[in-house]
């Protein structure tokens with residue numbers, strides 16, 4: 001990949017960043033929390049590139065960034081609590097997990113196939129300006145390689161991702177420096193992650209306590225899977241061919257019902273994963289899946305397939 005451009009926070013820099021995003025490239029952008037690795041949330045392949053650039057070994061759902069509540073209402077259903085919280089704390093360091101609208105046009109890889117979507121309107125003026133000009137929902141996890149500390153300056157971003165992304169928009173140091181607070185609304189609003197806005201402030205706004213994250217549940221506990229999309233169909237991994245009654249999800253040059261990537265391209269395979277699983281996941285179906293190499297995004301693909309294939313309760 002060509003060298004990563006450092007864009008200045010002026011008219012030219014913001015326009016260039018917006019243009020890169022509109023043409024499917026990745027740009028690290030300043031927000032008030034930390035720098036985000038931004039990509040077009042409506043295109044699976046752009047989202048796959050985010051995971052690839054970060055070398056993330058897992059497809060966890062990403063936060064979708066929007067300029068304001070009107071834009072967020074177009075992709076997610078706001079209940080009264082969500083309206084109240086967004087009204088009080090947006091733009092700002094609060095992420096809301098809400099039901100995804102069927103008409104949202106959000107790539108399934110953004111939500112890891114879930115029926116909910118995490119949305120945020122960041123308060124940083126450059127981020128807001130850029131999101132308006134990009135004119136589409138933008139997925140953005142923190143702009144650091146997986147397992148490393150979140151970046152709070154453009155230089156931090158370059159330290160970790162130089163040469164792996166198209167550009168960094170330099171907005172100086174982030175003001176808050178920690179990630180957004182995440183709340184899932186619904187009948188009993190829950191705190192999913194503490195962050196830039198204290199839980200007490202949210203509770204004061206709601207006039208009710210938030211349910212707290214379930215810290216007893218072990219990270220690796222299979223119960224965690226329940227929060228993730230898993231096909232209803234049984235899955236058999238490392239299959240060379242389909243057995244009678246099975247449909248085959250292929251990889252590479254082979255006969256199959258659907259193929260993740262005939263060219264064996266991991267970014268393409270990751271982009272297709274959730275859509276293809278869903279397409280093959282019909283009543284009573286059994287899905288055989290061709291072997292996927294454990295390289296690059298193949299690790300994240302296999303992680304998700306193994307969890308989908310694991311026995312369920």
Ligand code: AMP
Nearest residue numbers: 061062063097114116117118140141142
């Ligand atoms: P990051 O993008 O690295 O700041 O992390 C995003 C966080 O939001 C992760 O902890 C996700 O698990 C959480 N998240 C995003 N979307 C959802 C969702 N639909 N349901 C629950 N949690 C979500």
Ligand code: MG
Nearest residue numbers: 141142143150
């Ligand atoms: Mg992160």
